[in-house]
Amino acid sequence: DIVNYLKEANYLRGLSAALPSVSVLSVLGTGHDFSNKVPLDVAEQVIGKKMGVRDWRTIRFVWFTVSKGSFAPTHDDPLLSDREYQWLERAIVETDHKVILLSHVPLRTPDTYVYGKKPKSRNYTIPAGDPIYQIIRNHSDKIAAIFSGHIHRQYRSELDHIPIYS
Numbered sequence: 001d002i003v004n005y006l007k008e009a010n011y012l013r014g015l016s017a018a019l020p021s022v023s024v025l026s027v028l029g030t031g032h033d034f035s036n037k038v039p040l041d042v043a044e045q046v047i048g049k050k051m052g053v054r055d056w057r058t059i060r061f062v063w064f065t066v067s068k069g070s071f072a073p074t075h076d077d078p079l080l081s082d083r084e085y086q087w088l089e090r091a092i093v094e095t096d097h098k099v100i101l102l103s104h105v106p107l108r109t110p111d112t113y114v115y116g117k118k119p120k121s122r123n124y125t126i127p128a129g130d131p132i133y134q135i136i137r138n139h140s141d142k143i144a145a146i147f148s149g150h151i152h153r154q155y156r157s158e159l160d161h162i163p164i165y166s
Contacts, residue, residue, distance in 0.1 A: 029104035030069035063102035106148035
């Protein structure tokens with residue numbers, strides 16, 4: 001609900017203020033940070049941008065947000081716009097640093113597919129046909145790791161030899 005949402009947002013702001021030398025990154029989560037009660041544009045104003053880049057030492061953190069969090073078996077619509085896929089690819093390509101990708105909704109691997117199963121054949125992972133997988137395959141040598149949430153379970157998996165953590 002909106003009261004808990006604002007409490008969480010205020011906590012993140014307080015954390016950032018208390019630790020000014022530490023970058024606090026927040027990946028927006030569908031159903032948590034935005035929903036039918038809190039629109040994505042409001043979440044971006046309160047918590048932070050839905051996509052972004054932060055360089056730290058020899059690592060580039062790249063985060064992105066997809067608007068859906070549950071997918072039917074036949075879902076095949078891209079989850080980002082063409083412009084967002086291009087931005088994501090540039091964020092990976094235009095750095096000499098290794099990249100860590102952050103997404104609330106996990107990428108699909110055999111493990112995450114099982115962990116993400118939901119009733120009525122739905123799944124909490126990004127469908128395997130999404131264009132994001134081609135970007136990851138094309139640049140797997142630059143991606144050091146991928147972190148996500150959404151499933152609410154700790155796991156380690158791999159996608160094209162890239163470790164995935166939750």
